[in-house]
Amino acid sequence: PETIYLSDYSPFGFVVDEVTLTFDLHPENTRVKSRTAFRPNPAATDRTFFLHGENLKLINASIDGTPVAPDVSDKGLTCDVPDGPFIWESEVEIDPQGNTALEGLYMSNGMYCTQCEAEGFRKITYYPDRPDVMSVFTVIINGPHPVLLSNGNPVASSEGHAEWHDPWPKPAYLFALVAGELIAHADTFTTASGRKVDLNLYVRPGDEGKCAFGMQALKDSMKWDEEVYGRKYDLDLFNIVAVDDFNMGAMENKGLNIFNSSAVLASPETSTDMNFERIEAIIAHEYFHNWTGNRITCRDWFQLCLKEGLTVYRDSQFTSDMRSAAVKRIGDVIDLRGRQFAEDQGPLAHPVRPESFQEINNFYTATVYEKGAEVIGMLKRLVGDDAYATALDLYFERHDGDAATIEDWLKVFEDTTGRDLTQFKRWYSQAGTPRLKVIEDWADDTLTLTFTQHTPPSAATPEPQPLVIPISVGLIGPIGDEVAETRVLEMTEASQSFTFDGLAARPVASILRGFSAPVVLDHDLNDTERALLLAHDTDPFNRWEAGRTLARKSLLSMIREGTAPDRAYLDGILAVLRDETLDPAYRALMMGLPSQSDLATALHDAGEVPEPDLIYAATETMRAAMARRFRDVLPALYADNLVTAEYRPDAEQSGKRALANSALALITRTDGGVQAQAQYGAADNMTQQLSGLANLIRADRGSAALKAFEAQWKNDRLVMDKWFGLQVIEADPEDAADVAAALTDHPDFNWKNPNRFRAVFGSLVMHHAGFHHHSGKGYQLLADWLIKLDPVNPQTTARMCSAFQSWPRYDDDRKALITAELDRILAQPTLSRDVTEMLTRIRK
Numbered sequence: 001p002e003t004i005y006l007s008d009y010s011p012f013g014f015v016v017d018e019v020t021l022t023f024d025l026h027p028e029n030t031r032v033k034s035r036t037a038f039r040p041n042p043a044a045t046d047r048t049f050f051l052h053g054e055n056l057k058l059i060n061a062s063i064d065g066t067p068v069a070p071d072v073s074d075k076g077l078t079c080d081v082p083d084g085p086f087i088w089e090s091e092v093e094i095d096p097q098g099n100t101a102l103e104g105l106y107m108s109n110g111m112y113c114t115q116c117e118a119e120g121f122r123k124i125t126y127y128p129d130r131p132d133v134m135s136v137f138t139v140i141i142n143g144p145h146p147v148l149l150s151n152g153n154p155v156a157s158s159e160g161h162a163e164w165h166d167p168w169p170k171p172a173y174l175f176a177l178v179a180g181e182l183i184a185h186a187d188t189f190t191t192a193s194g195r196k197v198d199l200n201l202y203v204r205p206g207d208e209g210k211c212a213f214g215m216q217a218l219k220d221s222m223k224w225d226e227e228v229y230g231r232k233y234d235l236d237l238f239n240i241v242a243v244d245d246f247n248m249g250a251m252e253n254k255g256l257n258i259f260n261s262s263a264v265l266a267s268p269e270t271s272t273d274m275n276f277e278r279i280e281a282i283i284a285h286e287y288f289h290n291w292t293g294n295r296i297t298c299r300d301w302f303q304l305c306l307k308e309g310l311t312v313y314r315d316s317q318f319t320s321d322m323r324s325a326a327v328k329r330i331g332d333v334i335d336l337r338g339r340q341f342a343e344d345q346g347p348l349a350h351p352v353r354p355e356s357f358q359e360i361n362n363f364y365t366a367t368v369y370e371k372g373a374e375v376i377g378m379l380k381r382l383v384g385d386d387a388y389a390t391a392l393d394l395y396f397e398r399h400d401g402d403a404a405t406i407e408d409w410l411k412v413f414e415d416t417t418g419r420d421l422t423q424f425k426r427w428y429s430q431a432g433t434p435r436l437k438v439i440e441d442w443a444d445d446t447l448t449l450t451f452t453q454h455t456p457p458s459a460a461t462p463e464p465q466p467l468v469i470p471i472s473v474g475l476i477g478p479i480g481d482e483v484a485e486t487r488v489l490e491m492t493e494a495s496q497s498f499t500f501d502g503l504a505a506r507p508v509a510s511i512l513r514g515f516s517a518p519v520v521l522d523h524d525l526n527d528t529e530r531a532l533l534l535a536h537d538t539d540p541f542n543r544w545e546a547g548r549t550l551a552r553k554s555l556l557s558m559i560r561e562g563t564a565p566d567r568a569y570l571d572g573i574l575a576v577l578r579d580e581t582l583d584p585a586y587r588a589l590m591m592g593l594p595s596q597s598d599l600a601t602a603l604h605d606a607g608e609v610p611e612p613d614l615i616y617a618a619t620e621t622m623r624a625a626m627a628r629r630f631r632d633v634l635p636a637l638y639a640d641n642l643v644t645a646e647y648r649p650d651a652e653q654s655g656k657r658a659l660a661n662s663a664l665a666l667i668t669r670t671d672g673g674v675q676a677q678a679q680y681g682a683a684d685n686m687t688q689q690l691s692g693l694a695n696l697i698r699a700d701r702g703s704a705a706l707k708a709f710e711a712q713w714k715n716d717r718l719v720m721d722k723w724f725g726l727q728v729i730e731a732d733p734e735d736a737a738d739v740a741a742a743l744t745d746h747p748d749f750n751w752k753n754p755n756r757f758r759a760v761f762g763s764l765v766m767h768h769a770g771f772h773h774h775s776g777k778g779y780q781l782l783a784d785w786l787i788k789l790d791p792v793n794p795q796t797t798a799r800m801c802s803a804f805q806s807w808p809r810y811d812d813d814r815k816a817l818i819t820a821e822l823d824r825i826l827a828q829p830t831l832s833r834d835v836t837e838m839l840t841r842i843r844k
């Protein structure tokens, strides 16, 4: 496959002033007519007229009304064109029903929908499908469906016919069309400037009862973006549509967001607290794209982090404001370490702004999204809140309507703050997770912290240079009092010292507060010092981090030397659990352990080979020890936090349920599932029901409840995804792959539906000891199904391939088993470009 390079960017030779698309919908033979006004682009030198187009049957084409016969290939067409402005018209035929890849125009449960980011529009018609070509779209839809939707505002509609006009120029990737029998959940929002916006959430009949929460989240997001970023909505209509077959979470098409039904539909009976929180965040994320992505888009796909990093950052600010900022930050860091650090430290490592790709769909990664958001957080930390707000105002003013770059983004910060961001820009161009080592020196009432930074070289970045690292530091005195408030140290050198003087006694340094930079910190505190931070740090992140570090250290020595669980760790957590002044959600987080795959990474970092069975056993031993050590507080923790009031998915109630359910997981270890059975039987919401079920499976008494659950929910696709996933997640390591394999024989295992495929195989991959079973049966099963799925849906297949990215850290037997599977997949005769690129990178 061809490799595309950032350095090869050149503008398209033509400007598109407007485009009119006419769709005559038919499941197998949809006709798409396009009428596009082109004129030479004064900013371009190359006048090659190339229009992207894939899987299209060209019926006819003309220029200024005269038929033409373009040169057509499987990637697009070229044609001789006039020197001045001209009108291009074409008609193509496409097959939405046969489009199982879910890119372009496709069908889901009898409904038509589109997914055009990144390069799906070229499967709809011939067009310059690149984000720097922005145009005003008019869309005419003919089809026998009660609901016919596209971007912008409706301009005409009659039975079987609708016309839409979007006044805001946009790239083709933001185009959308939906047609089907849908029900609207309607509401309105009035902007700060008095514009009344109609809001609709369109769902399939039967899902009407799952719309209210999503709608409220949308209104909250619209208000928040006005209040915090001064961004108002710019059309009279905002539509969201829920579809069941969707490759990712949701898509920010202008005025017509399309959502995976799992990312928008919610009700207390069918959705967990975590589902509600995720839905709120995704609705916000897609809505925020209206400014960071749509009004200001990306010049090319290398700039993806420009819209995604910033929008993730904005949605995390929103969630912090709506819920608990500390809990959100800790959750984000757990996620970053689990997914982004793994990517950055393995064969798939790439910079936040990659410099080359074969298939752009493979770069919608944790690095681009989550590390991209961390980079924005660091920038804000370095310049300060006020300067960030000023820079953002200038960004919106200067670049509204532009297809912008990271250079444009950094320039607004340089212009508003006077800073030189040349070195900071390395965060965008260097792959790899920096290691930050700190050494303390105490003399003459002065604490000196000497930091050394080192980014391990990788194929993507063979010679990393020092980065600008904001290091938030506070000091805790020997009796637990804060003796120095948070100060942001700005590290720019490979090695650098900072001093804190006038201290009465040697303090304990609380370093990297709030996780102020996405680095691995090496700070050699002893267990007493960590216990002090766990008990007293005023920074909630570092307080949690102290507990997490004690847990990790204890688990590592249990794995290596078979030691007993660390008593100081257990005592420290017990004290936290007893502290009723602490938010229940925060206490629930404190009860968590590092994931088994995080422990594998820690061992690998220390130059050791992780053994999944030992890691699993140590984690189980630790949980059993927690159940014993906390036994006096668990019943009250459970009872006090079991919410009996009417269900609300807000931070307060969901935090309490999280704590009660963490307690239940430990109680189940000693009561054999009695409490879990009671909870399962009494539950009136999915959070309680699912946790009851999970604990029953753990206690080996899940079969009746699993059957009852299936009977109760067999007609609810989203709940059944949970049923499929939970059985794999809760299986013994010995059985996980067999359970997954058995589930693929279930009549409801619709493997072409990405949610269902991920429910089974995403869960298997997350089951560290199950997936890495020494027999290789986990690897083999996944490979079999990836081979089967690839011809149907390459995008989802390629995404799942990342399960194999950690192969170099395992023992020789497992390495041989994994690489054999990778080679078996790579040997398939018609492997997609998506999977070929992923596996070639992973295999290196």
Ligand code: HT7
Pocket (backbone or CB within 6 Å): 115, 117, 118, 246, 247, 248, 249, 250, 251, 252, 285, 286, 289, 308, 364
């Ligand atoms: N901007 C979107 C990214 C995306 C996508 C969404 C759904 C299906 C396929 C997709 N490919 C890329 C989602 C977002 O980040 O908001």
Ligand code: ZN
Pocket (backbone or CB within 6 Å): 285, 289, 307, 308, 311
């Ligand atoms: Zn996004």
